[in-house]
Amino acid sequence: MVRPLSLQTRSLAAAGIALAAFLGLAFFALDQAFFDAAMSSQRDRLQGYLHAYLAGADTNRAGNLIPPEVGPDPRFDRPGSGLYASIVGDHVRNAKERQWRSPSALGLDLPLNSELEQGSSEFRGPVHTNHGNLFVLSQGVTWSVANRTELHLTVNIAEDGSAVQNQVKAFRRTLLTWLGGLGVLLLLLLLAVLRWSMAPLRKVAADLSRVERGASEHLGDRYPTELSGLATNLNTFIDSERDRLKRYRNTLADLAHSLKTPLAVMRTQLEAETDEKQLRWTVLEQVGRMDEIVAYQLSRAATSGRQTFAAPLPLEPYAEEIVRSLEKVYAAKHVLCEFEIDPETRFRGDQGDLMELLGNVLENAFKWARHKVLFSASPVPGAGSRFGGLDLIIEDDGPGIPEDRVEHLLQRGVRGDERVQGHGIGLSIVQDIIKAYKGSLKVSRSPTLGGARFELRLLGD
Numbered sequence: 001m002v003r004p005l006s007l008q009t010r011s012l013a014a015a016g017i018a019l020a021a022f023l024g025l026a027f028f029a030l031d032q033a034f035f036d037a038a039m040s041s042q043r044d045r046l047q048g049y050l051h052a053y054l055a056g057a058d059t060n061r062a063g064n065l066i067p068p069e070v071g072p073d074p075r076f077d078r079p080g081s082g083l084y085a086s087i088v089g090d091h092v093r094n095a096k097e098r099q100w101r102s103p104s105a106l107g108l109d110l111p112l113n114s115e116l117e118q119g120s121s122e123f124r125g126p127v128h129t130n131h132g133n134l135f136v137l138s139q140g141v142t143w144s145v146a147n148r149t150e151l152h153l154t155v156n157i158a159e160d161g162s163a164v165q166n167q168v169k170a171f172r173r174t175l176l177t178w179l180g181g182l183g184v185l186l187l188l189l190l191l192a193v194l195r196w197s198m199a200p201l202r203k204v205a206a207d208l209s210r211v212e213r214g215a216s217e218h219l220g221d222r223y224p225t226e227l228s229g230l231a232t233n234l235n236t237f238i239d240s241e242r243d244r245l246k247r248y249r250n251t252l253a254d255l256a257h258s259l260k261t262p263l264a265v266m267r268t269q270l271e272a273e274t275d276e277k278q279l280r281w282t283v284l285e286q287v288g289r290m291d292e293i294v295a296y297q298l299s300r301a302a303t304s305g306r307q308t309f310a311a312p313l314p315l316e317p318y319a320e321e322i323v324r325s326l327e328k329v330y331a332a333k334h335v336l337c338e339f340e341i342d343p344e345t346r347f348r349g350d351q352g353d354l355m356e357l358l359g360n361v362l363e364n365a366f367k368w369a370r371h372k373v374l375f376s377a378s379p380v381p382g383a384g385s386r387f388g389g390l391d392l393i394i395e396d397d398g399p400g401i402p403e404d405r406v407e408h409l410l411q412r413g414v415r416g417d418e419r420v421q422g423h424g425i426g427l428s429i430v431q432d433i434i435k436a437y438k439g440s441l442k443v444s445r446s447p448t449l450g451g452a453r454f455e456l457r458l459l460g461d
Contacts, residue, residue, distance in 0.1 A: 007201070008194050015190050023179045034171050038164050043123045046137035046157045049073065053085055053155060054141065065089065065143060065151055067100050076102040082132070082160030086112035089153035105158075112156040116140030126161040133161045200224050204231065211238060243436065251298075259293060262286035312346035313354060315377050315390075322358050323375075326366045335369050337362075340376040345390050347458070349437060357433045361394045361454055364427065368398035372449060380457065389439070389459040398451035406443045434458065 005013070049072055056068030067087055075081035084105035090098055105112060111127050117140050125135030136158045143151035200223055210216040218235045221228075269282045316339065323337045347354050365373045373396050380389040434441050439458040446453040 008198050011194050012187070012191060016187055019183055019186055019190075023183050027175060027179050030175055031168075031172055034175075035168055038168055042125075042135050042159070042161070042164050043137060046123070046135065046159060049076075049083075049085065049157045050137060050139055050155050053087070053157070057087075057143075059143070059151070065100075065153065071102055071104075076104050078104055079106065080104065080108065080131070082162075084108075084110055084112060084134075084156075084158040086110075086156045087153055088113060088115050088156065089151060110134070110158060111136055112158060114138040114156055115154045118142045118152060126165065127158075131160075133165065134158045135161045135164070200227050208234075247432075247436070255294065259290055262290045262293075312348050313351060315345050315347060315354075315358075316341050316343075318351075318354055319358055319362070319375060319377075322355070322362055326362060330366045333366075333369070333371070335366050335371060335373055337366075337373040337375060340374065342378040345377045345379045347390060349458075353433050353436070357392075357430055357456075360427065360430045361392070361456070364454075365394050365396040365398075365452070368452060369396035370398055370451075372397045374446075374449060380459075389457060392454075392456040392458070394454045394456075395446035395449045396451040397446075397449040400445050400451045401443055430456075 052072035053068060056070075056072070058066045060066055065087065071077050071085065073083055075083035076085055081104045085102040086105060087100045088098060099113065101112065108131055110129060110131065111134065114122065114136075116122060116138055119140060119142075121137065121139040123135070123137050126133035127136055136156060138154060138156045140152070140154050143153060204219065204223070204227060207216065207219040211219065218238060219231045221231065223231050263286075266283055266286050269279050319339065319341070327335065327337070362373070362375065365375075373394070376391075376393040376395075378391050380391055431441060434456060437458040439456060442455040444453045444455070445451070
């Protein structure tokens with residue numbers, strides 16, 4: 001299976017392709033610009049020689065053109081010098097086959113025979129010949145002679161193109177060297193920038209690896225702004241999973257410990273050889289107790305706690321659903337439950353935890369209330385949590401809970417079957433849920449209704 005490329009390799013490859021395309025286009029653009037400039041310079045130089053020849057030429061009495069005896073450049077007078085000139089026409093003095101050539105072009109097979117119409121010009125090259133590559137400029141001109149017919153001539157100027165071609169080649173080598181070096185330098189710089197930019201991601205991966213090995217409890221906190229939220233959520237998720245695992249282990253240990261007593265009772269009854277009826281009654285009683293213990297411990301284990309990526313839940317619909325059910329159960333008491341719920345209040349956690357929490361505290365209120373229950377809920381901005389928290393207050397007009405019983409009621413580790421009737425297993429589950437959401441529970445007397453007042457604050461982050 002092919003291993004996926006790393007983010008750094010992907011970024012470097014993409015940037016390398018883009019950089020290569022840009023530098024390639026820059027090379028061709030600059031090369032073409034230099035080549036065009038070199039060709040323009042070459043043509044201008046040949047055009048200057050052409051004008052110089054025309055300026056130095058003259059006509060005789062017969063109306064024939066007399067070319068200058070000395071060329072505008074010494075190379076025109078040196079055979080095979082690489083700079084050549086010719087004049088083609090019917091009235092060129094001392095010309096054979098209607099053509100005059102500079103001394104540098106005598107005896108050489110050169111493309112200097114072009115004849116053009118008046119006013120037209122032609123620049124071509126490099127033209128391949130036995131004497132090298134030439135750039136040739138040809139121009140048709142008309143020479144006016146007094147009282148005579150105009151002379152129609154074509155002037156051809158040719159120059160060896162090796163110098164220009166060598167300049168172009170040298171420029172290309174220099175350009176390629178500089179652009180290539182620049183490309184390598186930019187890639188190295190890009191690699192350094194990518195390594196520096198990806199360092200926080202590598203740190204996250206290294207911290208996660210340390211957490212997996214057990215060398216660290218959490219991810220670090222020195223991350224860029226873009227990764228700080230991710231690191232915080234991962235730490236929250238790690239804590240949540242550890243708490244859940246710890247809760248499962250504790251629940252299994254508590255379950256095993258709680259089942260020892262009913263099993264011991266049944267074993268004792270079996271070993272005592274009691275009558276069948278008594279034995280049957282004892283087994284049924286202990287099985288019922290074991291069933292309650294298992295249900296209680298499973299309820300504790302099912303407490304999910306704050307979920308980092310959970311959608312916030314509104315409280316009012318769930319509270320109304322629970323209250324409708326309780327009104328049917330306690331219909332004979334005609335209990336009136338009033339709500340004071342802030343519409344901005346949201347519960348960030350598992351729906352089952354919310355139903356279990358509200359169900360137990362509201363059921364206790366309905367159980368002990370005479371006629372009235374008040375349920376209040378409001379958000380707590382900040383409160384040590386990134387998402388804030390919420391306050392839940394449940395009050396009733398019942399007898400309340402004596403102050404000397406509150407401390408015992410809220411003790412941790414008391415077995416569910418040892419709790420006071422009416423505030424037993426359900427309240428223990430409530431405390432487990434509150435602990436899972438890093439909250440607090442306060443029990444007091446209601447100043448408005450006179451009964452019990454349960455104040456729950458949930459943070460969960």
